[in-house]
Amino acid sequence: MGIRIRSLTKNYRRHRALNRFSLDVQDGIFGLLGNNGAGKSTLMKILATLLDYDEGEVEIFGYDLRKEPEEIRSLLGYLPQDFDFFPQLTLWETLDYFADLKGLEKGRRRKEEIEWCLEQVDLLGHARKRIKELSGGMKRRLGIAQALLGDPKLLIVDEPTAGLDPNQRIAFRNLLNRISQGRVILLSTHIVPDISSTCEQVAIIRRGECLYQGYIDTLLESVEGKVWSVQTGMQHLDELSRQVHILSIVRKREGIQVTFLSDDEKAAVLQAEPVSPSLEDAFVYLDHYCKGAYHA
């Protein structure tokens, strides 16, 4: 088992950020999806051994997070949400500095390892560039390179694509897929396509609780029949939005195409057609209609 979490609770003074949160992560890229403030970063910081918690049990590769944090640290790489570097340093100097922090011994092997990390993220050719000359996407890639130092078995990546343009985002997802071989990657985000294009399994978190964990396909199958689409006129939109939960509105030459969540009866009255749900639809469905944990 990669990560085993049971009944994890974390309070910030009176605010409960994680509430009896349980999760099992085995291998490959696992997505953690939740709205802003759901508790993703709190969970990531706890798993990265940077933040203590109030109650619960956490094991990473069989090591107890409270009792054996050193063992866990030696197996993990972490890319925090707000990550920056010293602007005057070159990429090489930056990784050399992180290698010091990780306790990697100076010498030929360390040099080779820095090269390997830069190569993994396609930055070896830029090793002598200064940080201040990098684009946002290159900085994120360098963030992954520092997390890869020491060849960790577990990589924790918190909101890695926020602020990237669509091309950089696609390149970043491909990078994650490339480096996922032989390690567990826990990817946290509120950007649904990041998860649907990289992960087989997902956990959906809302207000510190785990709503769903499991295969994305199973979740989508369970939401089948709840997403509908109808073509209508703009003048009917207000009335429609009072009856159903609208997911999207696309303007067409003949009017508007509205996709919404509904039960069969209402959809039949509206003469709507069923639509195959996307992960985004399933996420909205769970967020709106589920009181407790959802079993697909």
Ligand SMILES: Nc1ncnc2c1ncn2[C@@H]1O[C@H](COP(=O)(O)OP(=O)(O)OP(=O)(O)O)[C@@H](O)[C@H]1O
């Ligand atoms: N240091 C702190 N002190 C008090 N409250 C905090 C602290 N850090 C986070 N919180 C609160 O805990 C909740 C969970 O925050 P967290 O950053 O874990 O969420 P998140 O899912 O990562 O959100 P985002 O996507 O916006 O980063 C939020 O309500 C947040 O305001």
